[in-house]
Amino acid sequence: MDTALELFYANGFHATGIDKILKQSGVAKMTLYNHFKSKDQLILAVLRRRDERFRAWLKEAVERRAETPRERLLALFDALEEWFNGPDFFGCMFINASAEFAKHDDPVHAVARLHKRLVLSYVRDLAAAAGAAEPEALARQLELLMEGATVVAQIGGSSDAAQRAKQAAETLIAQAVAGAQPSLERPLLGIR
Amino acid sequence: MDTALELFYANGFHATGIDKILKQSGVAKMTLYNHFKSKDQLILAVLRRRDERFRAWLKEAVERRAETPRERLLALFDALEEWFNGPDFFGCMFINASAEFAKHDDPVHAVARLHKRLVLSYVRDLAAAAGAAEPEALARQLELLMEGATVVAQIGGSSDAAQRAKQAAETLIAQAVAGAQPSLERPLLGIR
DNA sequence: AAGCGTAAAGACAAATCTGTCTTTTCAACC
């Protein structure tokens, strides 16, 4: 599955043949088909593993960088920057998967939707903890910046998409928490 | 080429066989290979046509909706909404193409990069005309929102991604033009 | 009306794809 993930991510799903995965991993064909009924099932399993690992990594990378919820919202984009500039960045695997399996009722699409919902949920929790007046609204705005940065980094070749998104996020966050819970937030912001 | 564009867009590049394009379009195989040396060349030609048509459509859709540069920046997102809710929306074809041809030096990738640069250029012109202090910076922020909205609309199933992006754009635009060219912009904004 | 060029139609080759089957090998466990 690690090999499948690596090859699917770097070369696409349709372009990656079963044989290539088997050859590179040293696994026999019957072993693969004993664990997965078909290539599509393997793809779904790989995506589910990717979802778990990516969200765990994102959470860790954010918490490693910042303590307060508001700073963690911004740290999201520093984490993205780390991802973008990594040696093997080929965009968001779920965006890529949705591109290849475009039909809206495809199981692959459902897994991608779930992944995005779960990431959004994490951002919403941070937004709520940061004192946003409407956490859901702020989270969805930041989600747009995150996805946008990912796409621009993939196509444009990394560059500074993450930091530009971070700057935009600062503006949006400032506007979203303005006036919300002033008794708690204002003094903390004053000494920042 | 119209058929190829339709099938590539709806089903992906690798998943769409030459035979399916030929059958649906009624074109003979030798005719295709007489005009294009290979499938890859056809893909590149299709993407270039898509680039021209999409940018022409975007420009028209924006100018149809708004007169002033600032309003046109916002109209970008209304245009996107129209696109997202259209009958045959399968995300951005260039994002999809970059997903399938992930290698950074692939010719497909180059065409996608060029397309994004040209769209960004259009947004930058609007941002400059709208009186942004730093048109390039604002354009890149709005670009993030546009790409993000496209991805969220594709994966999440349209929803209200475009309008949420528009709201975020209002905040970013307001911040980017604040204080810039006040003698020209302020009176106009006052009567708006 | 004759001829030239292009497209249609389809056979064909060679490679590659997914998925199945068989045989051999190896390792763990009682």
Add this chain to the structure above:
DNA sequence: GGTTGAAAAGACAGATTTGTCTTTACGCTT
């Protein structure tokens, strides 16, 4: 130590892929 279960290795089938070649038909021009 013998047995059992799983994995390795690879042949194989059937479908599908891209790309080439040949033959037939049609349309435009002179």
